[in-house]
Amino acid sequence: MGVRGLLTYVQEHASAALEWHKLHGRHVIIDGNNLAFTIFHDGTGLNAAFGGDYDKYARYIEDFFKRLQECEVTCHVVMDGGQPLNNKKLRTVRQRVKDQISSALRLNPKNQLTNKLFPPIGRQVLENRKKIMGYSVKTVDFDS
Template sequence: MGIRGLLTFVESKPNQFMVDYAFHSSTIIVDANNVLYKLYDTCNGSNVAFGCDYDLVYSHFDEFCSLLDSCNVKPIMVFDGGLDVDNRKEMTREIRTKKRMTTEISCNPSRQERLNVLPLFGKHIFTAACKKHNYQVVQCDYEADDEIALLSRILNRPVF
């Protein structure tokens, strides 16, 4: 869900909003969908026009998990569900689906350009990397924002 423009605003004034902090030896609650897309977006060398290099993408996900392990950080990965309780997000979902379909249709191996489309098994390999590292993985029925906030409050843990 999120707040449109918040990340851009915070990143535009790093000295005002950002403080370096050595976070370690703790549990965090993770918006897994958000991290999945961000990690895939930063994975170099994978071209979805050819069906995706899953080994490369899995290695990128595994490297992220190893980085968390090296800091003794144990995430609880919380994925959004596919259901919408009151159809508030129906319009947003429809717009995103149309945009994703347009992008996927434009995938052309002859142009060799990298498009920002999560591969078909992207979520599956991310979950596999998480399970390899013994992370708790939770799949919500609906939007995960409320569950993430609730877990954070009950467990007194930060959200990533």
């Protein structure tokens, strides 16, 4: 899912491109894969080098959704499904795996907190935590 370059665009042009809205009492559709990645990378003190810090990561996820619950925001989380049958994204997927392996090989005790590597079951932790909290998580048939 996701739109290539959207985050950078929003960060650089937020004041001109965005309008603020109050979400109290609204329904929100969330890109689950993007959210899982963002919460992990923004989470203070999370370290995937030695097992993923899954307990801390799960707490960050829970805190995120609790804050939305306090504002009576109903979240609908959508996760990417499988790859298209035409292998359209196979090259991209391979490159991402190579990049992750390279990043993992560069980790050492001095850089492990600054060079964050998304943990192998990070997406599953998000899905599991959401289900425990009583939310439904939908998975699309294919990557969208």
